[in-house]
Amino acid sequence: MAQTVEGIVAPADGSLEESVLIGADSRTFHAYLHIPFCRVRCGYCDFNTYTASELTDVSQSTFAATIIKEIEFAARVIETRGLPKRQLATVFFGGGTPTQLPASDLVSILAALESAFGIAAGAEITTEANPDSVDASFLQELAAGGFTRVSFGMQSAVPHVLKVLDRTHNVENLPVVVAAAKAAGLATSVDLIYGAPTETLEDFRLSLAAAIALDPDHISAYSLIVEPGTKLARQIKVGKLPEPDEDEQADKYLMADSMLADAGFDWYEISNWAKSEAQRSKHNLAYWQSQDWWGFGPGAHSHIGGTRWWNVKHPSAYAGKLQANASPTQARELLDEKTQAVEKVLLEMRIGAGISIDRIKIASDQPERVAGVVADAIARDLIEAKAAIGGQLVLTLPGRLIADALLRELLG
Ligand SMILES: C[S@@+](CC[C@H](N)C(=O)[O-])C[C@H]1O[C@@H](n2cnc3c(N)ncnc32)[C@H](O)[C@@H]1O
Numbered sequence: 411m412a413q414t415v416e417g418i419v420a421p422a423d424g425s426l427e428e429s430v431l432i433g434a435d436s437r438t439f440h441a442y443l444h445i446p447f448c449r450v451r452c453g454y455c456d457f458n459t460y461t462a463s464e465l466t467d468v469s470q471s472t473f474a475a476t477i478i479k480e481i482e483f484a485a486r487v488i489e490t491r492g493l494p495k496r497q498l499a500t501v502f503f504g505g506g507t508p509t510q511l512p513a514s515d516l517v518s519i520l521a522a523l524e525s526a527f528g529i530a531a532g533a534e535i536t537t538e539a540n541p542d543s544v545d546a547s548f549l550q551e552l553a554a555g556g557f558t559r560v561s562f563g564m565q566s567a568v569p570h571v572l573k574v575l576d577r578t579h580n581v582e583n584l585p586v587v588v589a590a591a592k593a594a595g596l597a598t599s600v601d602l603i604y605g606a607p608t609e610t611l612e613d614f615r616l617s618l619a620a621a622i623a624l625d626p627d628h629i630s631a632y633s634l635i636v637e638p639g640t641k642l643a644r645q646i647k648v649g650k651l652p653e654p655d656e657d658e659q660a661d662k663y664l665m666a667d668s669m670l671a672d673a674g675f676d677w678y679e680i681s682n683w684a685k686s687e688a689q690r691s692k693h694n695l696a697y698w699q700s701q702d703w704w705g706f707g708p709g710a711h712s713h714i715g716g717t718r719w720w721n722v723k724h725p726s727a728y729a730g731k732l733q734a735n736a737s738p739t740q741a742r743e744l745l746d747e748k749t750q751a752v753e754k755v756l757l758e759m760r761i762g763a764g765i766s767i768d769r770i771k772i773a774s775d776q777p778e779r780v781a782g783v784v785a786d787a788i789a790r791d792l793i794e795a796k797a798a799i800g801g802q803l804v805l806t807l808p809g810r811l812i813a814d815a816l817l818r819e820l821l822g
Pocket residue numbers: 454455456457504505506507508538539540562563564565601602603632633634635636637
């Protein structure tokens with residue numbers, strides 16, 4: 411196979427290497443579905459998503475049929491390779507805005523997954539939703555069709571912050587849709603972003619209080635990333651908006667952790683808090699634990715047993731490939747053992763349960779230095795001493811603030 415800078419070219423029939431079989435019985439199987447449509451693009455977002463006016467040659471109305479073609483294609487690839495039959499342990503519809511599609515489309519896509527792979531009993535089936543794109547009947551239809559969880563993009567409860575972020579929803583809409591989701595029997599999560607230009611500490615406190623008042627099962631709080639090429643990056647570059655301040659971001663994180671802990675939410679990953687273990691996002695945990703997942707849709711990434719691949723980005727190129735009965739893969743990568751070990755550390759170090767120090771040694775370029783860095787991190791209160799004595803690296807609250815720098819020291 412030809413090696414490209416971007417990865418290796420995947421065969422048109424999508425067939426997978428034999429190496430994906432190794433250990434497959436001990437990994438769980440998950441599906442991610444990328445729905446690449448939004449009503450408007452938020453100025454900070456660089457996700458692979460398009461507004462109606464940006465897509466002249468692809469219709470949202472045929473998207474469900476196209477992604478179902480990929481589901482059928484995947485089932486053939488998996489069967490041909492002889493992978494064990496594994497029912498889906500979780501399904502996650504993300505975007506973009508999955509709820510730009512009618513609920514009936516989302517339910518049909520889920521039904522196609524069920525008939526292709528089966529869905530495990532008690533599986534977590536989530537969709538992301540923008541608060542202004544759903545109502546009670548939409549949520550009831552999702553629940554009746556097998557969805558178990560909805561994750562709302564709340565971002566902030568403060569109108570001037572929502573405006574800077576180009577969010578279109580009304581603050582008053584959140585309690586209405588969260589209550590409707592609960593009434594439909596769905597578990598609920600809300601996403602917050604902190605650090606938008608002009609957002610004060612008090613603004614973020616109000617947003618946290620509003621999120622807590624919704625009494626969801628789960629809350630995510632992400633530090634705003636200024637993505638190159640976005641409208642927000644341009645506004646900051648020309649001095650129209652101030653850049654997020656690192657110290658203020660740290661203060662906001664500390665405030666989030668303390669207010670969420672007081673309200674009964676435990677952190678289980680740097681940006682994620684849940685009311686109990688059962689309410690954690692099992693889908694995200696599967697990513698962090700390097701399980702197997704197939705990512706369906708334009709630009710979606712997949713990972714099965716050390717082979718990683720990603721689909722062509724544009725929805726019309728994606729549809730074109732599937733219409734021609736070809737794999738929509740752009741390229742793939744075979745991860746060697748060392749790369750897999752490094753990735754495991756990068757992901758698992760962010761989890762509340764932490765990662766074994768032996769695994770860090772396997773991934774490190776200088777394993778003989780790891781013990782010294784660990785001892786120094788204990789002295790600086792970045793990791794928990796008791797866990798480290800037991801061989802596990804678990805971040806403390808100050809450690810969570812500088813997790814990336816600590817990782818570089820451990821792996822360097
Ligand atoms: C891609 S969105 C999809 C869900 C839905 N479209 C929405 O916006 O609510 C998923 C989450 O990613 C987060 N996100 C997107 N861009 C971000 C950025 N530049 N920095 C931090 N978080 C970001 C937001 O919190 C958002 O809720």
